[in-house]
Amino acid sequence: MIRIAAVGDVHVDKDVLGRYRPALEELPDRADALLVAGDLTRHGTAEEARCFATEFGGLGVPVVVVLGNHDHQSDRQGEVAAVLTGAGITVLEGAATVLELHGHRLGIAGVKGFGGGFAGACASNFGEREMKDFVGTTEAAAASLAAALRSVECDALVALTHYSPVPETLVGEPLEIYAFLGSYQLGQAIDSAPAALALHGHAHHGSERGRTPGGVPVRNVAHPVIKQGYNVYQLLSGGGDAQLAGAAWIEVFGFGRSGTRGVMYTLLWILAVILVVSGIVALFRRQLLWGIVLIIVGLLVGPGGVSLFT
């Protein structure tokens, strides 16, 4: 089971410092990571980025973000990303990261994305140079998201964007501006990989829930939509836990792990079993102290529980 917290469009500046912090202090008790779906700042300045890092950094859980259109307003998005990265926050733009959480690998692929519209009302890569640049930007963003999504091997894959990949989560916004709020190409990119969840922001008056044409759940986590400090989503709960239960022994004995780590786990388990069995045999032979020592050493050697090697 993995729990991820998510919010977008927090637009942090000095006047917001401290507003989110009480809820964020509780976050490690509620979730394993925090994802922020862009518009971290108001004008995209380094100073505002530092405010964001102060408010959302140092939580004790990984923080992964994409930038939004507000973070580009001052044309200093590189500087903003550098400030955030320096504060230990992972910034994704056509890239992916993997978090190891409770023995699961959570893959997150992110891109800001762009507008362009959706089926029946979308812009085309045709005509004036400005129009081709507009649609070309969306196409490039979607292509980089698709590549990032397909680049990771993980147990649960999440797509993180600022712009929306589907029109369903825009319901509430004026229809006339849908083309500036997202693009169907982002949805196609998400459907090109086995994503478990897609998160976006940007549409303050939109709706929370939708699905891509391929069936991937989409959540609009823009702050004015969710109306709380962050939402929490649970992944790998039903099927994941069942699979875990079924695969428990495989995992415990290291066969589910790869490379030298798996071999080491297997050897440690064999050694632990030998030590504990020897200890029990010693107890039957009335070698009380020796038996207890062997059992304790065996428990300490075996992976899991009180192991020295966990």
Place this chain on the structure above:
Amino acid sequence: MTNRLDLEAEIQRLLTEHDRISELGITVHRRDDLVMLGGEVESAQRRDEICRQIAVHFPDVEIICDIGVTRAQAPSEVEEIS
């Protein structure tokens, strides 16, 4: 009350492009002789600044500033994704 047909557009652009506001999520609706502003912002200072700037730039327009501040409390529920 001004009769300018483009009033809502002018207000919308001011809300977005004014450096002290930069809000894209404010709704502007004209109702009889009133202009109603809606939506939510991140702080009370931002809401007050919006109302102040609108009053300065459109002194002849009667404005109702119905803008809220988005709550930021911790969630009480978890959604299971399946």
